[in-house]
Amino acid sequence: MRSISIFGATGSIGENTVDLIARAPGAYRVVALTGGRNVARLAQQAIALRAELAVTAHDDCLPALREALAGTGIETAAGPQAIAEAAERPADWTMSAIVGAAGLVPSLRTVERGGTLALANKESLVCAGPLLMETARANAATILPVDSEHSAVFQALAGEPVSAVELVTITASGGAFRDWPMERLASATVAEASTHPNFAMGQRITIDSATMFNKAMEVIEAREFFGLDPAQIDVVIQREQIIHALVAFQDGAVMAHLGQPDMRHAIGYALHWPERAPLPVARLDLRKLTSLSFSVPDETRYPALRLARDVMAAGGLAGAAFNAAKESALDHFIAGRIGFMDMAGLVEQVLDRISRDCGLGNAPDSLEKVLQMDDLARQTADEIVRARAGQG
Numbered sequence: 110m111r112s113i114s115i116f117g118a119t120g121s122i123g124e125n126t127v128d129l130i131a132r133a134p135g136a137y138r139v140v141a142l143t144g145g146r147n148v149a150r151l152a153q154q155a156i157a158l159r160a161e162l163a164v165t166a167h168d169d170c171l172p173a174l175r176e177a178l179a180g181t182g183i184e185t186a187a188g189p190q191a192i193a194e195a196a197e198r199p200a201d202w203t204m205s206a207i208v209g210a211a212g213l214v215p216s217l218r219t220v221e222r223g224g225t226l227a228l229a230n231k232e233s234l235v236c237a238g239p240l241l242m243e244t245a246r247a248n249a250a251t252i253l254p255v256d257s258e259h260s261a262v263f264q265a266l267a268g269e270p271v272s273a274v275e276l277v278t279i280t281a282s283g284g285a286f287r288d289w290p291m292e293r294l295a296s297a298t299v300a301e302a303s304t305h306p307n308f309a310m311g312q313r314i315t316i317d318s319a320t321m322f323n324k325a326m327e328v329i330e331a332r333e334f335f336g337l338d339p340a341q342i343d344v345v346i347q348r349e350q351i352i353h354a355l356v357a358f359q360d361g362a363v364m365a366h367l368g369q370p371d372m373r374h375a376i377g378y379a380l381h382w383p384e385r386a387p388l389p390v391a392r393l394d395l396r397k398l399t400s401l402s403f404s405v406p407d408e409t410r411y412p413a414l415r416l417a418r419d420v421m422a423a424g425g426l427a428g429a430a431f432n433a434a435k436e437s438a439l440d441h442f443i444a445g446r447i448g449f450m451d452m453a454g455l456v457e458q459v460l461d462r463i464s465r466d467c468g469l470g471n472a473p474d475s476l477e478k479v480l481q482m483d484d485l486a487r488q489t490a491d492e493i494v495r496a497r498a499g500q501g
């Protein structure tokens with residue numbers, strides 16, 4: 110029986126993973142499930158899947174988790190250290206679906222023990238791509254992409270060497286404000302930014318879709334995972350999100366991956382890889398498809414895409430700084446301290462300041478270095494926002 114663990118089980122990707130596992134009773138032994146403050150849901154999942162261990166990220170949630178699981182025999186634990194230890198427990202297949210840089214440690218621990226990592230947490234690759242990939246290589250671990258675009262590229266590439274690739278195009282929805290006039294964007298609210306035209310996802314990635322910080326992260330993710338040159342990665346808006354990615358080869362052939370937008374496809378593909386198994390996703394019916402439209406994203410509307418190229422050119426720890434500054438900018442936007450269009454400006458300021466003061470060029474070859482840069486970028490973002498508020 111295959112053993113599995115799910116990090117971020119109570120989130121959007123986590124729930125979709127739990128859904129697939131629950132449909133195959135008896136097929137999996139569930140080692141660990143982790144969540145945040147929603148301990149009632151975490152406990153439900155742990156009972157339904159007969160998990161051996163349930164971990165909440167928050168120490169103050171442990172009593173409630175213990176109570177909810179009393180008498181079940183399911184172990185409980187809390188805090189980042191307990192999450193790291195849960196990732197050290199052997200499991201054949203591990204889903205990394207925590208949101209943010211907090212997902213890096215479980216991703217790393219999984220590949221350190223040579224496990225198969227289903228990677229939804231793109232932050233792991235943006236912050237520490239070379240470290241994660243090298244650690245996986247050194248321990249003969251397998252990483253399978255779960256981000257839909259990267260799963261699509263992975264599938265389009267099956268059996269083909271990356272050296273035969275000319276261009277990879279990942280698609281974007283354009284996010285909540287794709288049809289808004291530019292002048293309205295500055296006053297966009299958190300609630301308005303938290304709706305997605307095609308996908309139901311966590312709030313943070315939904316807002317990141319409206320700014321296209323999500324796509325900017327995905328460009329970096331594609332570079333790190335597939336080892337592509339930045340010039341080989343393009344972004345196109347595909348409103349219907351039926352085409353998830355296209356791979357153009359040196360001989361002029363283009364392989365596209367099509368399907369209804371449903372994350373259970375990419376999760377299920379990673380779960381059953383290298384085989385394909387039936388999945389409970391809606392089928393694509395071309396007769397019902399009224400249009401398939403493409404447009405080039407405007408970088409004044411989506412400055413995050415330009416920043417992604419700067420980050421790739423800078424290399425080193427720029428990805429860690431970029432991700433942390435972006436997470437911080439998002440926190441400040443959600444808290445109402447900065448406007449929607451200020452997020453990219455803040456990230457750019459953080460990168461400029463750190464690059465000027467101490468440089469971004471050190472290789473992300475240890476977790477400590479990555480976490481230090483993460484800290485510095487968050488502090489720098491906070492200082493800039495505080496200074497601005499002081500002036501205002």
Ligand code: NAD
Binds near residue numbers: 257
């Ligand atoms: P979500 O917000 O719905 O869920 C996040 C999960 O992480 C929850 O279980 C939450 O409790 C947990 N969590 C949050 N902060 C934590 C912390 N500091 N420590 C430990 N656990 C913490 O997020 P999501 O939309 O499921 O996204 C998860 C990851 O997958 C992100 O990296 C995202 O970019 C990526 N992803 C998501 C989608 C999607 O469709 N939702 C698609 C592609 C990639």
Ligand code: MG
Binds near residue numbers: 256257258327
């Ligand atoms: Mg994606």
